Amino acid sequence: MSIMVALLTAMILSNVVQAGGPYVISESPLIHYAGGSGYPHTYSSSGCYGSSCLYLAQSETTGWWHWNVNYSNYYQWYAWDPTVGVAAAYYTVWESAGYQWQVTVNQANHHGSWVYIGYSDYPTNPGEFMYTTNECVSGYTCSNLKVFWDQMELTTH
Amino acid sequence: MKYKSWLISIMVGIVLGGILYTTGLFRDIIAFLPVKAASTSDEILNTILISHTKWTTLQGNAQFTWYGSDGSTQIYNNKFAIAQPASAYIDITNLSQSGKNDGIWVSNGKAIYNLNKEAKTYQSQIISASTLDLSMLPKDLSQVQPNIVYIHPMALHVGAPIMEDIYSSWFAQKSPTDTYVFKGTDKILDRDVWVIDDQEANGDSDTVWVDQATGIILQDHQIIDGKLFLDMKMTDLQVDAPVNNSLFVLPAGYSLANPQ
Numbered sequence: 001m002s003i004m005v006a007l008l009t010a011m012i013l014s015n016v017v018q019a020g021g022p023y024v025i026s027e028s029p030l031i032h033y034a035g036g037s038g039y040p041h042t043y044s045s046s047g048c049y050g051s052s053c054l055y056l057a058q059s060e061t062t063g064w065w066h067w068n069v070n071y072s073n074y075y076q077w078y079a080w081d082p083t084v085g086v087a088a089a090y091y092t093v094w095e096s097a098g099y100q101w102q103v104t105v106n107q108a109n110h111h112g113s114w115v116y117i118g119y120s121d122y123p124t125n126p127g128e129f130m131y132t133t134n135e136c137v138s139g140y141t142c143s144n145l146k147v148f149w150d151q152m153e154l155t156t157h
Numbered sequence: 158m159k160y161k162s163w164l165i166s167i168m169v170g171i172v173l174g175g176i177l178y179t180t181g182l183f184r185d186i187i188a189f190l191p192v193k194a195a196s197t198s199d200e201i202l203n204t205i206l207i208s209h210t211k212w213t214t215l216q217g218n219a220q221f222t223w224y225g226s227d228g229s230t231q232i233y234n235n236k237f238a239i240a241q242p243a244s245a246y247i248d249i250t251n252l253s254q255s256g257k258n259d260g261i262w263v264s265n266g267k268a269i270y271n272l273n274k275e276a277k278t279y280q281s282q283i284i285s286a287s288t289l290d291l292s293m294l295p296k297d298l299s300q301v302q303p304n305i306v307y308i309h310p311m312a313l314h315v316g317a318p319i320m321e322d323i324y325s326s327w328f329a330q331k332s333p334t335d336t337y338v339f340k341g342t343d344k345i346l347d348r349d350v351w352v353i354d355d356q357e358a359n360g361d362s363d364t365v366w367v368d369q370a371t372g373i374i375l376q377d378h379q380i381i382d383g384k385l386f387l388d389m390k391m392t393d394l395q396v397d398a399p400v401n402n403s404l405f406v407l408p409a410g411y412s413l414a415n416p417q
Contacts, residue, residue: 078305086386102316104316105308108379108387111332111361112357113306117313120287138271139221139258143231
């Protein structure tokens with residue numbers, strides 16, 4: 001009986017103990033970082049999380065933007081892929097330690113899903129930034145496609 | 158059971174649970190529990206989920222044709238050489254408009270370089286422990302979470318289009334509102350393939366031809382908004398052949414781009 005109780009407690013604890021969050025972060029407002037400064041356009045569609053996304057077309061001046069978040073000890077990142085997206089999108093995570101990583105999300109392939117973007121190598125940190133851009137990704141179609149940005153999700157350590 | 162025994166049992170459980178969680182053993186234990194595939198289609202999707210475990214090296218070429226809504230087309234060739242776990246070389250050439258949106262991706266296992274052929278510049282990122290961590294990837298369909306997709310880290314970080322066809326595990330993690338239709342078998346490049354159609358609730362669809370031996374996608378036909386969006390076909394493929402390691406080196410003549 002004692003062993004059963006111990007095992008049961010261990011299983012429950014293993015399942016329940018999670019990183020903090022997840023916290024859902026709205027795509028609006030995005031903060032301008034560099035490049036083209038025309039604010040991304042609002043796109044209303046049931047295919048967007050909460051029925052609204054932001055976008056810049058690939059043909060517009062390339063700009064870099066970041067999400068407006070204010071946590072510490074960032075850990076895991078997820079990006080929502082709206083069902084209206086077809087472009088490939090770059091995401092860059094800058095950690096306060098100076099380390100950064102980039103990922104490419106092909107928005108045509110992951111409609112209606114949270115795409116896991118990775119986790120921090122420095123889970124004890126004062127903050128991180130998640131950047132995005134409407135820059136074309138080499139090898140993907142590059143014309144006048146809309147690069148959509150929707151809600152992000154993160155956990156903290 | 159006495160109060161003291163309950164207390165001790167729970168304390169032991171807390172300690173054990175902490176060990177299982179912090180070491181990741183709980184997930185591994187669950188992963189090794191036998192899961193019986195419910196159908197042939199589940200067996201196929203399970204093969205796709207772990208396709209990266211079924212080959213060591215891949216080399217070849219693939220042609221991507223992207224169809225614009227204005228009737229235009231953009232055709233790219235992806236020449237690739239991949240050696241597990243983290244060496245990669247992909248040379249992307251625009252066959253429609255020379256030089257436009259071309260690129261090279263190189264991973265030497267320690268860093269990933271994204272080269273702009275036109276500007277002769279590159280960006281780089283270090284491959285850290287998290288970059289290559291496969292522990293989040295579902296090992297079978299029972300671990301696939303609704304509305305969450307875990308793309309193989311190499312396909313996430315090396316952003317060439319061919320990478321999602323080579324590291325195809327995402328295809329078995331489609332939204333629960335999608336429907337998989339198994340259309341039969343075929344042969345591509347003299348290899349046996351399954352033909353699978355992913356149909357989204359909004360009418361978009363993605364038909365893939367999946368190599369039965371490795372689980373990688375050899376051909377892709379994607380319809381979006383009722384129109385042909387993408388045709389991809391591998392034009393040659395070598396599996397588990399020796400690879401020239403000199404490919405996995407940053408080419409000469411490129412300089413570091415100004416960081417954004």
